[in-house]
Structures are given as structure tokens and as C-alpha cells.
Amino acid sequence: MMARSFWTGQATPEELSRWEAVADEAAETLAVDALERDRANLDPHRELQHLRDVGLVNLLDPAEFGGGGAHWETAFRAIRVLSRADASVAQVLAYHYINSGNIGFAVDPARQPELYRRTVAGRWVWGDSVNPVDPDLTLTALDDGSYRLDGTKRFSTGASVGDVVLASATVAGGPLDGRPVFVLLDHDRAGIRYHGDWDALGQRLSASGSVTFEQVAVAASDILGELSDEPFSTLITPGIQLAFGNLYLGIAQGALRKARELTLARNNSWFLSGVDRYAEDPFVLRVFGELLSKVEAVEALADAVGREFDAVVAKGAEVTAEDRGVLAQRIARLKVVSTEVSIEVTTRVFEVTGSSSAKASVGLDLWWRNVRTHTLHDPVDYKKLEVGAYYVNGDLQPISLYT
Template identity: 60%
Template sequence: MSLTIDDTTTTGAPRSPWHGNADAQELNHWRHVARQAADELATDALERDRANQDPFQEVELLRRHNLINLLVPKEAGGAGAHWETAFHVIRILATTDGSIAQLVAYHYINQGSIVFYGEPAAQADWLRRSADGQWVWGDSVNPVDPTLELTPDGDGYRLNGFKRFSTGSSVGDVIIINALVRGGTNDGKILAFVLERGRAGLELQGDWDFLGQRLSASGSVRYNDVAVRPEDILGEVGDEPFSTLVTPGIQLAFGNFYLGVAQGALAKGRDILRGRTNSWFLSSAETYAQDPIFQRTVGELLARTAAVEALAGVLNRTFDDALAKGAAITAEERAELAILIAQLKVVSTEVGLDVAHRIFEVTGSSSTSNTVGLDLFWRNIRTHSLHDPVDYKKIEVGANYLLGEVQPISLYT
């Protein structure tokens, strides 16, 4: 990949630093790296989940495996990989630790906001500084909790307000924030800007204590008269098609995340089932794994998961194709991609939840023991799949198919 941020296409539109597609060598290499990281996370996933501590050690594990700068172009000091590769990494990590898969997914999107929102002339410098520092990017952008305001203060601003569900904020080196400007020449605009975690007046609440995704560092943040300097600002959050690819991007990350949870639940369920040396007393089979009843259930869940994987595989590559167009991508092309990804969101949510729930039907009552940890898969996907109502994704898909309607641009659609 080449760092071509300041170049322009033949239409005069700024070019994306991401172009082309991942080859087999790239995909195989990073899948292997992600598998190694996932295997390390698997050794104490249940214990870490119960401890419910901020995942600083897990972040260091990601750094050690060189996953933090995966999407940063080589010319800026990164690995120069593609988004298709990143989605594979997210999926593989989710097979053993959904919390860290979420943390990585949001990091990639938040770091990518340098390109989605940043002024072209400044993007290369942001990318290089992020790569040099191996910055982990958290966020504070929850759009249904719009209480952050910027008020002009000299050549900068003061930030005040409260924001829930700020994923990665308690362990991120930096936090990307969206806030509404009140007053001055930018009155009414929403600006995206970046603050270090220790900025004066930025208070981490440490209140993330939920059913699942317990190590996603998604607590609330309060901002008390925080200074925001001109150099902290990436740019305006608007409705230009390329910049709004941030939403299909995170939704596609969710689809891969849910798929990984389903695959992880199936793998753990298979190990449990094959480890049972007896069978149900009414069965003619010698073991549970040889019983057609349990084979049928596993076969159904596996087939449905494979279908989700096939759809995700197509869309992961399609997303790279869309990014390569840069600002030349049209609103119609962006909308078509968003609808396809919404379809994945629907099926990955429902299949993931079903697999994580029904795997208990084949593993038996002993698998509900707190020492087994099979419930971790269900708790994680049940918690995160409530991020935005999947029924509205179904409506989004159906309304488009029937009437050609497109939902208004937001951080959810």
C-alpha cells in the first residue's frame, strides 16, 4: 500500500490510503498471528472476565503481536494491511475473547477516522504519530447520548458533558470524540477531535459492569471544561459519502465479531461433546457425539454459521473496493454497500445468538457449570447485539428492497 492521501483521482477527489485487495499471503500471515493471540487469550478468558479489570495487559498482548498498526500504511510506519484482513483478525479474536475482539474492532474504526474525518494535508502526520506511539484508539461518540458541547475559547474550545458506552476509553492512549459546537464561526457543526486519556478535566467513570463484554473498557466519561486545541481537531462530521463509510465499516466489524462468537461457541461445544464418553440412556449410540440427535443439531448450527461466513467473506472484500474509491464514491454506492452490510448484521446477529444459546442442547447440563465458561459466548453476543436494534436493520433492508428507501445517515445507518 502507498500513502497517497494527498493525491487526487482523475475526478479531483482525494484518494484513500487504502486501495487494492489482500492477497493470500497477507491473509494467511495475519490469520496466523490472530490465532496465536486468540490462543493466548483463551488460556484465562473466563478468569479475566470475572475479574472485570481494565484490559491493559490484553492491550500489551495486541501490541506484542503487532496488531495495533495493522491498517496503517507502511509508509506511515504500519503493517499496510487491508480491511478484509482486519475483519478476519476481529473474527478470530472473537472465537475466544469477545471483549478484546470488540476493543480491536473499535480501535481500527477509530484509528481509521483519521482518514474518514481528517483534513487530507494532516492525515499523514496523524497516521505516523499513531504508528510511532502504537496508540490504541478509544472513542466517546455514542450518538444516542448527545450531551457533549464545545464552546469557543480563544483559538480552541472547551468541552463539557457526559458520554456513556465509550469503548476503549479507559485503556486507549487517545480517545476520539464527537461534539456539537455552540457559538462562534462553527456554531451548529459536529467536530471530531482526539484527546489523550490523561487530558485535564477528562474523568473516566469506571462504571462498565455489564452482563457481557466485560473487558471492552466501555465505561462512561465525564468532561469538565476540557481544553481542546486546534491541533486536536480532525475535522467536521458530515454526510459526505466517503467519510460516512465509518458506519458500514463498524457494522461490518460487528458482523464478523458475531460470526467469530458463533464459531468459538461451536468449537468449544464440539470439544465438550466429543469429551463425553457415555450417551443418553435411551440412545442406541455409544457416545453423545455418535448420537444422530446431537449430530443433527450441530450440523444445522454449523451450516447456518457457514452461510454467514460466506456472506461476510464477500462483503469484507467489497468494503476494501469501496474504500479504494476515496471521495469519488457516490451516495448511491455507499447506500448499496450499507444495505448489504445490514443484511449481514441481521443474519450474523440471529445466527450468533442461536448458536451461543443452542450449543447447550448438545453439551448437556454439566456444561452450565461456572467452571466451564460456555456461557461467556452467549453473554458477550447478547450484550453487544443490543448495540442497535436488529429489527431496525430488517426494516432498513426491507424498505430499500420494496420502496428503494435509504435511511438517513447516522453512526447507526
């Protein structure tokens, strides 16, 4: 199978501006009750419906099939913007982009038009049950050519709220015996059980609970394709890492914006400061200056790597292992700095907002809880190792679902 890319060229300033405005408006809507919804800890059905209504769900789907026809750089920007207000919902959207992106990256080109038309017509949100550190699900081949899916996966982001679930499994028996594959199942397929057991410190509305598959009937047509080391099809993994970098960046930006708002609302000043307002305190201004500078440096790198991602994707079947590896370690650099800066920003904003900002009713902890939770997804020390190994020795990491 020769991989074809529907994503060609680069995002224009007009495209970026248009969709950033859409994401900004959606973020404003989410911001109104983000803290209350976080505390309620309910799956974000209503929130995702809003993203469907404004077009963000189908942003990446090719225009020829009724989608938004936008580029990956634009999608990563949308994730960043939403993360400033509600990183949980932004995470579900990010995983949706990656999961549905498999149509263009890993599905036989002959099947792509039908899948695109169906996902656009249904405005499907794609959840997943892929977690590679859990034992594989087992897809047992049956005598009639169909299959049976069994097993449990944790950390199945978006599965409980999606219209479809993308699951990874290893085939037992039949012509695909021993091979890892992706299957696509409708949300309500008999035998799928959503546990609703996501109980993390942050990202509480990311719908990342466990899913059990008990004798789930799977048709041969439900198999999207095999997991392989073909470079183009594996761009999905650098893509999700780039989505993470933008998620963390957006959280840092949101925390900084909230801290500025709280600081401007503070009365009086510290008695030794010699100024009338906390917003004029030189130590307060120094912290804001330091944090903003770091955030804007991360943003510059995120923007640059977003364009690089589209440039590699546009090569389609001509993408080499070297292309893919170099892109992955560039994204690893973003993962390193976005992780460290976002944790620093969401922690240190309390220094400039004062003791009153620690009240539960203020909710400034939301940004820290979210980024502290998601940055544990995979160890950032290994991303530092990737960057160092390439810079010093020219070594690229082997292809995996984390690198």
C-alpha cells in the same frame, strides 16, 4: 477537501493468511484465561499490549508511515478470529480500527501523514466517546482561539484503556458554531474522568464505561474534522456495522468449537440412543450439523461483504451516496443473520453438551453473554427494515451514525 484513500486494491491471499495466523496466535493466548479475566472484570491493559506487540493494533495503518499496510477485509477477519476466544478484547480492537480509520476517511489529507506517524510510533489504541444517542458534548469556543470541552458520554468503548480518546461534540460559539466535530485527546488530558461503571452481562472487558469531560482544554489542532454527509467520510458507519457482524460470527464459531470439545469429552450416552458415546448420538450430530451449516453461510456472506467494503473504499473521493447506501444495506443483511445465528448457536450448544456444561467452572455461558449483550447495540429489526426497503422499493436509508 477531496478525500483520499490510502486503502487501494484488495487483500491478497498472502495478506489474509499472514494476519489470520497472527490473530490466531493472539486468540490462543487470550483463550488461556479468558473466563478468569471476564470474571475479574478489569480493563484489558495487558491484553491490548499483546495486540500492540504482535502488530494487530497498527494493521490498517499505511505501510509508508510504518503501519501494517493491510486492508479492511483483513482487519475484519482479525476481529472475527479474536472473537472466538475473547470478544471483549476483539470489540476494543474493532472500535480502535474504526476510530483511527477516521484519519483516512475524514481528516484533511494535509494532516494525515503526521497523525499516521504519531499513531504508529506510539502504537496508539484509539478509544472513543461518541455514543450518538447520548446528549452531545459541548465544545465551547474561547476568545484566544482554543476551546473547552464539557459533558458526559456513556458507552465509551476503549476510552479508559486507549492512548487517545476520539470524542464527538457540538461547537458553541466561534466560526464553527453549531457544527458537530470530532476531537482527539490524549488519555490523561486534565479534566477527563473515566467512571469505570461498565457493568453489563457480557463484553465485560470492553472498557465501555462512561466518561466525563470537565473544562477540558482543547486546542484548535485537536479538532480532527467536522461530521458531514460526504459519502466517503461516512463509510466509518457501515464499517463498524461490518465489524459487528464479524464479532458475532466469531463468537458463534468460538461457542461451536467449545461445544465440540465438551461433547467429545462426554462419557457414556443417553440410554435410548443405541450408541456408546454422546458424540455418536444422531440427535447431537443433527444439532451440530444444523448450527455449523448456518455459521458457514454467515461466514460466506461476511467474506463477500468484506471484499465489497474494500472495493468501495478504494474509490476514495469518487464514492457516491448510492455506492455508500448499497454497501450499507449489504452489511445490514450480514448484521441480521449474524445476530440471529450467533444467538441461536450460543443458546443451543447447551443441548449437545449436557447439564454438566451449565457449571460455572465450564464457562460455556461466556459466548452467550457476550453476544446477547453486544447484539443490543442497535435494534436489528431496523436492519431488517433497511434490507426490505431496498429490496422492495429501492429505498436507501439516510446517512446517520447507525445507518
